Amino acid sequence: MRKIACASSFVLLGLMVAGCDVTGAEVVERDGADIAQAPLPERVYWGDTHLHTANSVDAFGFGVRLGPEDALRFARGDEVTSTMGLKVKLARPLDFLVIADHSDGLGATKALYDAPRFMIRDPQLLRWHDMMHEGPEGTQRVTAELITAAANRTLPAAMMDPVAGRKRTTTVWTNQTRTVERYNQPGKFTAFMGFEYTLMPDGNNLHRVVVFRDGKSKVDQILPLGAITGNIPDPLWDYMDAYEKKTGGKVLAIPHNSNVSNGLMFELTQPGGGPMSAEYARRRGAHEPLVEITQIKGDSEAHPFLSPNDEFAGFGVEGWDLGNLPLTRRKTPDMFAGEYVREALKRGLAIEARTGVNPYRLGVIGSTDSHTALATADEDNFFGKHTGQEPGPDRVMESQNLGTAAGRFGWHYLAGGYAAVWATANTRGALFDAMMRREVYATTGPRMTVRVFGGWDFGSSDLNSSWVRTGYARGVPMGAVLKPAVVSGKRPTLMISAVKDPIGANLDRVQVVKGWIDSAGALHEEVFDAAWSNPQQRKMVGGKVPPVGDTVNVARATYTNTIGAPVLSAVWRDPAFDPRQRAFYYLRVIEIPTPSWPAYDALRYHLKLPPEVRVKQQERAYTSPIWYEPPAVGAGPIMDR
Structure with a gap:
C-alpha cells in the first residue's frame, strides 16, 4: 500500500491552498537491466x-x-x-x-480552478477563476487569454x-x-x-x-x-x-x-x-x-x-x-x-x-x-x-x-x-x-513497418530472410552516416522494405527523397519513385508514376484494398551520384487514398460538409535520413561515377 502524507496547505499562485503531498511515498524503479536485449x-x-x-x-x-x-x-x-x-x-x-x-x-x-475564491487576491486571476467556473466556454476563453498573455509576456505577477x-x-x-x-x-x-x-x-x-x-x-x-x-x-x-x-x-x-x-x-x-x-x-x-x-x-x-x-x-x-x-x-x-x-x-x-x-x-x-x-x-x-x-x-x-x-x-x-x-x-x-542514434521513423498514424539500409554493394538477392543482418553487416541503418566506398565507381545503394499496417490500407509507393549540395554551394532535392504497386500497368510517364487510383466512398467513409500492395521492397541505386557532394536520403512511404476523420464524422452525425473540407488523403511514413559524407580533402582519391 502506498503511504501518502497530506499537508494542510501549500503556496500556489500567491494563495494558500489545501493540498496533498505524496513526495514521501515509496516507489520502485525498474531500469530494465534484467530485460533480455535482442542482438x-x-x-x-x-x-x-x-x-x-x-x-x-x-x-x-x-x-x-x-x-x-x-x-x-x-x-x-x-x-x-x-x-x-x-x-x-x-x-x-x-x-x-x-x-x-x-x-x-x-x-x-487546475490550481486556479480548484482555489477557494475568497483567497484569490489578484483581480485578473479572480476574473479567470470565475470565467472557468461558468463552464467550458468560459474555460476556453481563459485559455485563449492565457496563451496571448504568455506570448506577450503580460501574465499576472502572482502567476510569475x-x-x-x-x-x-x-x-x-x-x-x-x-x-x-x-x-x-x-x-x-x-x-x-x-x-x-x-x-x-x-x-x-x-x-x-x-x-x-x-x-x-x-x-x-x-x-x-x-x-x-x-x-x-x-x-x-x-x-x-x-x-x-x-x-x-x-x-x-x-x-x-x-x-x-x-x-x-x-x-x-x-x-x-x-x-x-x-x-x-x-x-x-x-x-x-x-x-x-x-x-x-x-x-x-x-x-x-x-x-x-x-x-x-x-x-x-x-x-x-x-x-x-x-x-x-x-x-x-x-x-x-x-x-x-x-x-x-x-x-x-x-x-x-x-x-x-x-x-x-x-x-x-x-x-x-x-x-x-x-x-x-x-x-x-x-x-x-x-x-x-x-x-x-x-x-x-x-x-x-x-x-x-x-x-x-x-x-x-x-x-x-x-x-x-x-x-x-x-x-x-x-x-x-x-x-x-536516430534509428526511428514517423507516421501520420498508420502503423506501417518501414526499414532502410544504405550501403555500396547491396543486390536484389540480399532481400531474403536474413536481409536485416546483411544490412547491419554491410551497411548502415536509417539515421546513420554512410562513409565513402573503399572501391571507386560505387553508388549509394538503399535496401528498402515497407509493409502495410496490418489492419490498414495498402501501399501506393515508396519514394526516396534525396538532398545534396553541389560544388558551388547550391542546394538541390529530387524525389525518386523506388517501388510501387502494380508496376506492370503503372508505367512511368515523364519520370513519374501515375496515381494509384481511388476506392474511397466518402458518403460511407470506406475504402477497399483492391488497389495498392501490402508489401513493397526494392534495392535502389542513386542514378546521379557525385562522390564529392554531401547528400542525404530518406524514404517517404505513401498509402492508397483513405477517408479522413471529417468523413467519418459526416457519416456519424449526418453532416453536409463544404467542398474545401479534406475528406480523404494519402497517409504516409517518413524515415530518418541516411547521410553520405564525402572523404576529407587529401584523404584519398575521389571516386569516379
Missing part, C-alpha cells in the same frame, strides 16, 4: 512522445480533466472515461509514452511569483514522476519522464519536448525548465548539460511543430546574428538528434512553395502556413525554408560544408500533441486536439462555429501521428538509445 534491433516499437494532460495550463483550460494516470492507462490499453464521459480504449495499445506537459505554469490552471511557482511545480512534478514510475514496466510498456519546454518568442513556436532516459531518483533532482521569458533555446541546452553533470543521467530534446515557427526553427544564423559557427552547430546537434515531423497541428515535411515539383508535398499544410502559433504575425514566403524539415536537412548540408559540422542531422518521429490525455492517431478514432474537439457534430467546422476566419481549427487538424523506434528491447534505455 540487433529486430522489432519496431510504437509510441507517442508528446501528450498533454490536465497538468498543462492550456489543456486544463481547454477542458481536459484527465491526469497522467489516465493517460498512461489509456496508452497501455486500458479503458478510461474521457473528459466528456465517453468510454474509450485503444484497439492496439502503445509500447511507450512521454507525458509532455508544459513546464511553464505546470498545474497552474518564482517562490509560489517553484512550490507548485515541485508538488505537481514529483507526483507526476511517481505516477510515471509506477506505470513503467520494462519489456511490456515504457513510461518516460518528460516535459515540454514552451519557447515561444513573439508567438513563434520554438517548443521542445524534453525526454529523460532515467527514473524518478535522478529526474526528481531537477524541476522542468520554464521558457516563458526566453528567446533562444540555449538555456535549455545549459539545463540539459547541468542535469547530466549533476545526476550522471541522459536527456534529449525534440523540436516540434516547426511549421508555425515563422522561419525561426531551422535558421542559418545563430543568436546575435552572423553565420552559425561550428561550435554552435555541434552543440545543437548533440542536444537535439530528432525532430517531430508530423502531428495534429499539421505536417512539417515539405511545402509546395519549397518543392514545386513534388506532387506529394504539402500534406496537412492547409491553414498552418498562415502564420505563427497564435497568428499574431502572418507568414511570408521567405519564412518557409526555416520551418520545414526537408529544407532543414538541406541547410544542414550547407552549414556542414562551411563549418564541418551539421546541426540539422535530424532523425524524424511523429506524435500527437493531443491535449486530451488520449494518445489516439487513427482517423476513425480521432479524439481531437483538445476536449472541446472530442467526437461531436460541431468539431469539423470549429473555426466557423467560433466565428473566426483563422482557418486552422476543425478539419485542419490531422489525426496523427506516431513515433516508431527500432530498438533491442522495450525499455527506457533501449528506446532512448535508439532515439539518440
